[in-house]
Structure formats: C-alpha cells, structure tokens
Amino acid sequence: MEQITLALAKGRPAKKTITLLEKTGEHFPELTEESRKLVFHNSDQSIKLIFVKAVDVPTYVEKGAADIGIVGKDNILESLADVYELLDLKIGKCKFSVAGKANHYPADNQKLTIATKYPNVAKKHFKQKGQPIEIVKLNGSVELAPLIGLADYIVDIVETGDTLKENGLSILEDIETISTRLIVNKASFATKAAEVNQFIKQLKSALE
Amino acid sequence: MQKYVLSQNKNSNVEDFQMREQLITTFKNRFTTYGYKQVRTSTFEQYDMYGSITGTVNKDEMIKVIDTSGKVLVLRPDVTIPLARMNTATTNQRLFYVLDVFRQSIEQIDQKESTQAGVELFGDNSLEADAEVIVLAIHTLRDLGFTNFKIELGHAGFFKELVQQADLNQSQLETLKTYIHSKNLVEIEPFLNELRLADDLRNAIQLIPMMYGNPGDVITQAKQIILNASMQQVLQNIIDVYDVLVDYGVADSIVLNLGLINNMDYYSGIIFQGFLDNVGKPVLMGGRYDHLGKQFGKATPAIGFAFEVDYLVHALNQQGKAIVESGIDLIINYDKAKQKVALESAYQLRNEGLQVLTYLFDEKDTNRPPSTYIVNYTNDEQQLIIENKTITFASVNELVSQCLAVKEAK
Numbered sequence: 001m002e003q004i005t006l007a008l009a010k011g012r013p014a015k016k017t018i019t020l021l022e023k024t025g026e027h028f029p030e031l032t033e034e035s036r037k038l039v040f041h042n043s044d045q046s047i048k049l050i051f052v053k054a055v056d057v058p059t060y061v062e063k064g065a066a067d068i069g070i071v072g073k074d075n076i077l078e079s080l081a082d083v084y085e086l087l088d089l090k091i092g093k094c095k096f097s098v099a100g101k102a103n104h105y106p107a108d109n110q111k112l113t114i115a116t117k118y119p120n121v122a123k124k125h126f127k128q129k130g131q132p133i134e135i136v137k138l139n140g141s142v143e144l145a146p147l148i149g150l151a152d153y154i155v156d157i158v159e160t161g162d163t164l165k166e167n168g169l170s171i172l173e174d175i176e177t178i179s180t181r182l183i184v185n186k187a188s189f190a191t192k193a194a195e196v197n198q199f200i201k202q203l204k205s206a207l208e
Numbered sequence: 209m210q211k212y213v214l215s216q217n218k219n220s221n222v223e224d225f226q227m228r229e230q231l232i233t234t235f236k237n238r239f240t241t242y243g244y245k246q247v248r249t250s251t252f253e254q255y256d257m258y259g260s261i262t263g264t265v266n267k268d269e270m271i272k273v274i275d276t277s278g279k280v281l282v283l284r285p286d287v288t289i290p291l292a293r294m295n296t297a298t299t300n301q302r303l304f305y306v307l308d309v310f311r312q313s314i315e316q317i318d319q320k321e322s323t324q325a326g327v328e329l330f331g332d333n334s335l336e337a338d339a340e341v342i343v344l345a346i347h348t349l350r351d352l353g354f355t356n357f358k359i360e361l362g363h364a365g366f367f368k369e370l371v372q373q374a375d376l377n378q379s380q381l382e383t384l385k386t387y388i389h390s391k392n393l394v395e396i397e398p399f400l401n402e403l404r405l406a407d408d409l410r411n412a413i414q415l416i417p418m419m420y421g422n423p424g425d426v427i428t429q430a431k432q433i434i435l436n437a438s439m440q441q442v443l444q445n446i447i448d449v450y451d452v453l454v455d456y457g458v459a460d461s462i463v464l465n466l467g468l469i470n471n472m473d474y475y476s477g478i479i480f481q482g483f484l485d486n487v488g489k490p491v492l493m494g495g496r497y498d499h500l501g502k503q504f505g506k507a508t509p510a511i512g513f514a515f516e517v518d519y520l521v522h523a524l525n526q527q528g529k530a531i532v533e534s535g536i537d538l539i540i541n542y543d544k545a546k547q548k549v550a551l552e553s554a555y556q557l558r559n560e561g562l563q564v565l566t567y568l569f570d571e572k573d574t575n576r577p578p579s580t581y582i583v584n585y586t587n588d589e590q591q592l593i594i595e596n597k598t599i600t601f602a603s604v605n606e607l608v609s610q611c612l613a614v615k616e617a618k
Contacts, residue, residue, distance in 0.1 A: 064488040082489070088394040128379070181394070186490070187483035190358035190463060193421060 004188070004195045006047055007066035009054035009075070013180045016091045017070050024202040047199070058083060058183065067188035067196060073178040074157055078118045084189055086200060087182035089207065096121055096175035099164050100153040101146050112152045115145030122155040125175050143167040227521055228323070231352065232306050235325045235515070238348045242340070244304040244327050249290040255280040257293065261503050264289060264474060269311040271320065283310035288497070288512060291328050293504045300331035306517070326494070326514030333498060333509030335445065338478045339452035341511050345482060345492055346458045352520065354527075356485045359461050361423075361450065362468030364475040364495060365442040366430075370413055373435065374405055384413070388467045391417040408435060419466035423450050426464040449478055474500045480513070484523050491519045535578035536563040538611065543569050546585035553583065553604045560608060562615070581611060 008014040018031065021042075028040045028049060040049040052060055057071035058081035069083075072092055076085065096118070106112055115136040116122045126133045136151050143163060145151040157178065158164065158171060182200065189196055236246065255272060258265055270282040284290070287305050295301060304327040312320050327344065329337055342359060349357050367388070371381060380403070387396040396417065400410045412433035419426050427447055434440050446464065453462055470479050470493065477496030484491050494513020501508040538557060542550035554564045567576065569586070582593040592599045592607060594614055601607045 062488050064486045082390075084391040086391055086393065185488050187485065187487055189420075190360060190483040191356050191485045193358075193463070 001046055002192055002195055003046060003048055004068060004192060004199060005066045006049050006199075007052050007057050007060045007069040007071075008049060009057050009071045010051050011054065013054075013070060013072065013089075013092050014051065017089070017180075020089070020203060020206045023206040026202070046195075055079070061183050061185050064185050064187055067185050067192060068199060069183045070180060071183065073176075073181050074118065074121070076181060076183060077124075077176075078120050080120055081183070082186065084184040084186060085181050086184055087203065087207075089180040089182060089203075092180040093177070094157050094159040094179075095177045096125075096155065097158045097171045098125070098153050098155055098173050098175065099143075099146075099158070099169045099171050101168060102170050104146065104152065106152050113150070114153055114155055115142055115151035116155040117142060118155060121175065125155065143169055224521065227524065228517065231517060231520060231524070232325065234351050235304075235306060235348060238351050239304040239327055239344070242302070242327075242344050242347075244302040247291070247294075247303050247305055248307060249284060249287055249294065249305070251284050252281045253284055253290055255282045258282060258285065258289065261289060261474075261500075265311070269313055271310045271312055285309055285311050287324060287326060287514070288328060289500070291512075292330075292497070292500045292508075292510060295328075295330045295501070295508060295510075300329065300337075303328050303330070323517035324514040325517050326512055328510060328512035330508050330510045332511075333496075335448045335478075336452055338449045338496060338511060339456060341494065341513060342449075342453060342462075342478075342480055343456045343458055345480075345494070345513055345515075346461050348515070349482065349484075349492075352524070354484055354523070357461060357482055357491075358463050359480050359482045360463055360465040360468055360490075361446065361453075361478065361480045362465045363442050363446050364470065364477060364479050365445075366439065366466050367416065367469055369439050369442060370409070370416070370435070373409055374403065374413065376403070385469055388417050389469055391420075391467060393417060408433075417467040419464065421463055423459075423462060423464045426466065430466060445477065470495060478511070484519075486526060487519050487523045489516070489519060491516055491523065535580065536565060537579060537615075538562055538564045538581045538583060539576060539579040540564060540566045540583045540585065541569050542566065542585035543587045545587055546590075549590075549604065550583075550585045553607055556604055556608050557611060560612060562611060581614070583607065 008017055018028070026042045026047060028042050030037065031040045031049070038051045041047065042049070050066060054071055055075050055078070057069040058076050058079035060066040061069040061083050062081040070089065074096065111132045111134055112126070113134045113136060114122050114126070115138050117138060117140070119135045119137050122133065122135060136145065138145060142154045142156050144167070145154055146169060147167060153172065154169070155175070161171065164170065182203065184196055252273065255270070258270060259267065265285045270285045273281045273283065275281055284307065286309055287307055291303060291305070306323065306325040308321050308323050310321050327341065329341055342361070346359060371384070376384065383399065387399060396414055400414055403410070405413070412435060415429065415433055419430055427443070430443050434443060450462065453459060468479055468481065474497045475495040476498045479495030481490035482492040492513055492515045494511070496511040498509040499507065501510065540550050540554055550566060554566050557564045565577070565579070580594070584591050584593070590601065592601055592610055599610060601610055
C-alpha cells in the first residue's frame with residue numbers, strides 16, 4: 001500500500017477528525033496537544049498527516065501536495081479548487097449569509113458595496129441575482145464595515161448569529177450551509193484508488 | 209538599473225529547455241510509429257471562427273489582437289478546431305502537433321501560454337480507432353518513464369442522454385455539472401430532490417458520480433441505470449472499446465469514469481483523460497468529436513487528444529526522472545603552435561557527432577564546463593584524458609577512433 005497524505009486545518013475540525021480517526025484504530029503516537037510539529041505519521045506509516053492553514057487546504061489538495069484534505073466548505077468554495085468533494089463530516093456546521101444594518105436601504109439598482117473575507121463566494125452569489133457589486137476584501141472584524149459606512153452589506157460565516165446581533169446587524173438572506181468536508185485530489189483518486197477509498201470507508205464507518 | 213522579473217513560466221533556463229526538447233522528441237518518435245504526420249497551424253486565428261462555434265474555448269480566455277484592417281484575431285487558443293477546419297481529406301488522416309496555445313484567465317494571470325502535444329485522427333469512426341488513440345497515449349506515457357498513471361475513460365453521450373430527459377434550464381445544468389464534476393454526493397441529493405424528477409431518472413443521475421473505478425464493476429452498476437436504447441448503445445460502445453484495450457494489454461491503466469464531463473462541449477463519443485501520480489490536473493485530455501466538422505460544412509468523424517507538456521515537465525522534475533546532461537563530450541586545449549592540428553581534430557570530432565569546445569591554454573582560465581574527455585595539444589606532446597587515464601595518440605584519425613570507441617563502450 002502506498003502512503004497517503006492527509007491535510008488538516010488547524011483548530012477544532014482537526015481535533016474532531018483525529019478523534020474520528022482514533023475511533024477507527026489509526027493512532028498518531030507523536031501527536032499531542034503541545035506538539036508544534038506540522039507532520040505526523042500513524043503507527044504503520046500508511047498515513048502522513050500535515051497541518052496547514054484552513055484556507056490553504058484546498059490548494060494543497062488541488063496541487064497534489066496532499067491526497068486528501070479535511071476542511072470547511074467555506075474554504076473550498078472560496079478557493080474555487082478543482083477537487084472531488086466526497087464526504088460531509090457533519091461537524092463545524094454554520095452558513096454563509098448576507099447581513100447588514102436593519103434600517104439600511106440602498107437605492108434600487110445601485111451598485112452595492114460588500115465587505116467580506118470571501119470575495120469569490122460573494123461575487124458568485126450576487127452574480128446569480130444579477131446584482132452589480134463592489135467588493136471590499138477584509139481579513140477580519142467584517143461586522144465593522146456596515147457600521148462605519150465602509151460597505152452596504154457583509155457576506156460572512158454565521159454560526160450562532162451572536163456577533164451580528166451584538167453589533168446591531170441582522171441577516172438579510174442565507175447563501176448556503178457549510179460544514180466540514182473531505183476533499184480528494186483528482187489524480188490521487190485515480191492513481192491511489194485503493195488507499196483513498198479505504199480511508200474514506202474507515203472515516204465513514206466512524207461517522208455512523 | 210530597472211530589474212525585470214523573468215516570467216517563471218518555462219524555457220527560462222537551459223536545463224528546462226533541454227528536458228522539453230527530449231520530451232518533444234519522444235512524442236515525435238512515438239506519434240510517428242503510429243502513422244501520424246506533424247503539422248502546425250497559424251499562431252493567429254480568426255476570432256469569428258472561435259466565436260461562431262459552440263462549446264469551445266471561453267471567449268474571455270482568448271487573447272485578442274486587432275490587425276490594421278480592424279479585424280479581430282486571437283492567438284491560437286486551441287489546435288483541434290483549426291485542424292478540424294483545415295482537414296479536407298476524404299480518407300483517414302493522422303496528424304500530430306507540438307504547439308503553444310494561448311489563454312488568459314483572471315485566476316492565473318501569469319500563465320498565458322502552454323505547450324500542447326497532441327494527435328488527431330480524422331475519417332475513422334470505428335471503436336478500434338478509439339482504442340488505438342488511447343493506446344498511443346499510454347504508450348507515450350510509458351516512453352516517458354511513467355509507471356503509475358491512469359486513463360479515465362468515459363463517454364460524452366452518457367451524461368447528455370440523462371440530462372436531456374431531465375429537461376433542466378441552463379443554471380440548473382451548470383449546478384448539476386459542478387456537482388458531478390466534483391463528485392459532490394452531499395449536495396447532489398437535495399438538489400435532485402428539489403427538481404422533482406421521475407424516480408428512476410433521479411436515481412440514475414445521482415449514481416453517476418460514483419460510476420468510477422474498475423471497469424467490470426462500473427459496467428455492472430451502469431447496466432442497472434439504463435433508461436433507454438440510446439443509453440444502452442452508449443454503454444455498449446464503452447464496453448466494446450474497453451474490450452479492444454484489454455487485447456492491447458493496457459487494461460491495468462484504465463479506469464472507467466462515467467461522471468467524466470469535459471468542458472469542451474463538442475465531444476460526441478468516447479472521452480478520456482490521463483492522471484499521473486502527484487499531478488493534480490489531467491496531463492492529457494481527449495475524445496471523439498464527430499460533429500465538429502459539421503460546423504465547418506463537412507462532417508468528418510474524428511478523435512484526438514493532447515498532452516499538457518508543462519505538466520509532464522513538472523512531473524518529470526518532481527519524480528526525479530529528468531535526465532539533463534549539463535556537460536559536453538570533449539574539450540581540446542592547445543598551445544598556439546598546435547593550432548592547426550587542434551582545430552582540425554575539433555572539426556573531425558564534431559563531424560562524428562561529438563560535442564567539442566576548443567580553448568587556447570591559459571592557466572588563469574578555470575571557468576570551463578565539465579566534459580567527458582579532455583585533449584591536450586601542448587608544444588611537446590598530445591594526449592587524451594578519460595577519467596584520469598591518459599592515452600597518447602599519433603594522428604587525428606587515431607584520436608577520433610579512440611573517442612568513438614569510448615563513446616561506443618558507454
């Protein structure tokens with residue numbers, strides 16, 4: 001059997017995935033909470049685990065640097081990566097929404113300014129609606145943008161809606177739901193079919 | 209001084225270029241053994257030609273130029289279409305090309321050109337032709353030293369036939385294609401449920417992404433979702449082509465992928481793409497396009513494929529298979545007094561096909577490329593040095609035969 005490389009996003013989804021993997025009998029002896037290493041192997045060396053930034057997981061997988069990735073749908077959508085998306089791990093559930101100030105009414109047919117960390121997602125959504133927009137790409141505290149007049153609306157991930165509420169924003173519409181997905185490189189799916197399918201099967205059984 | 213960053217695209221250094229040339233030589237040799245003749249198409253093509261043909265290159269991706277008469281031209285965005293237009297043969301014709309194609313996209317602004325090496329077989333719509341073209345792709349990959357690769361075999365008609373029955377609008381069709389393309393089983397199910405299709409049709413579409421893998425298994429699965437005679441025909445076509453491939457002895461390299469949808473809508477029959485270990489994108493794509501010719505006024509059955517040369521170069525580099533010789537065969541050092549005999553031997557050796565550089569003796573000059581042999585013509589003696597062994601020789605002829613003997617032995 002050939003070794004497969006698994007890219008995980010640091011943080012909560014990684015922890016849950018590793019718990020799932022341990023349930024299926026795959027252990028990563030060197031992996032501990034405090035470890036700052038980025039590469040780990042399981043006991044029989046059949047899986048190489050690498051930790052990368054969530055937004056980079058689709059890139060690693062698309063380019064074949066990792067065979068399999070586990071990452072939020074938000075990052076997959078934003079990256080426009082050409083990969084297979086084979087499994088929903090049903091963790092990290094949230095949604096993409098458009099939000100704004102409650103009493104903000106831009107004139108009809110006006111170009112809207114949208115602040116977001118996810119320009120591709122925002123563009124695609126408003127293009128489908130036929131609404132011209134201008135994107136302001138931000139890297140954090142997106143909720144601030146409508147409050148200080150930087151943007152009409154924001155497109156962002158909403159989990160509980162508390163952050164929006166506390167900042168006086170409300171959801172205008174939902175774009176789509178998000179959860180953690182398993183993605184696979186298209187070449188690996190062809191050339192390492194047995195290993196990849198075995199891994200997916202294991203993970204699936206752990207999910208049930 | 210202003211510094212210009214060279215595009216890292218390709219051909220930017222000598223080693224890369226050498227490797228590309230080796231690759232291209234391999235293509236030429238192999239394509240020729242299957243009876244293909246090399247052609248080239250114009251770098252500039254009519255924008256209108258691409259514009260008027262449905263299902264080809266995205267118009268935004270073409271690089272346009274306006275000539276002095278105001279006509280819009282594009283830099284060759286693809287080779288298949290001009291070849292299909294050019295082809296006037298009534299009997300079957302086998303053509304191959306190694307050409308640069310030009311496209312631009314917002315995502316990859318730095319990559320406007322890439323090299324394609326491909327073949328087109330016109331005038332033969334037999335399944336034996338389908339199989340032969342696929343075998344040629346496999347044969348070439350083997351020539352390049354790749355062992356772990358897979359050719360995904362599908363059929364343009366399978367998906368088209370199912371979708372026709374579903375009667376989707378353009379945006380629904382795009383969404384469905386995206387889901388099938390990414391084998392997104394999670395989202396395809398609710399999407400199809402919402403469309404309110406007949407049960408057997410919905411079930412069939414939903415199963416398409418997973419119709420993948422071992423040909424025997426996939427064929428068994430596919431038989432269960434056949435809805436009508438034309439789907440039956442499509443499946444039979446795949447089975448027949450696969451059977452020929454089995455007789456060619458390449459079954460190990462084939463997987464079926466009925467969820468394979470090519471972005472080029474002109475494909476009408478068998479379609480296929482090839483994947484190498486660790487290269488995320490297909491290194492080759494191709495298929496049968498029997499109706500493209502019709503758009504130029506003459507329907508000719510045709511099948512072809514193209515390699516993405518840049519991906520192959522990348523793969524060879526990555527797998528450490530790249531063999532590039534940086535040195536040369538022979539260096540001749542000589543004293544001025546021996547100039548005549550030194551230059552004469554250089555000429556003779558070059559005539560025999562050896563790579564030769566000549567230098568006047570100069571102690572200070574140490575900046576010389578590595579070479580297999582060194583020849584020294586000093587005022588007192590003449591010697592040939594091979595791997596620390598010194599051999600003396602009497603005449604130019606003797607030197608030439610010594611060098612050739614060593615080269616032969618290697």
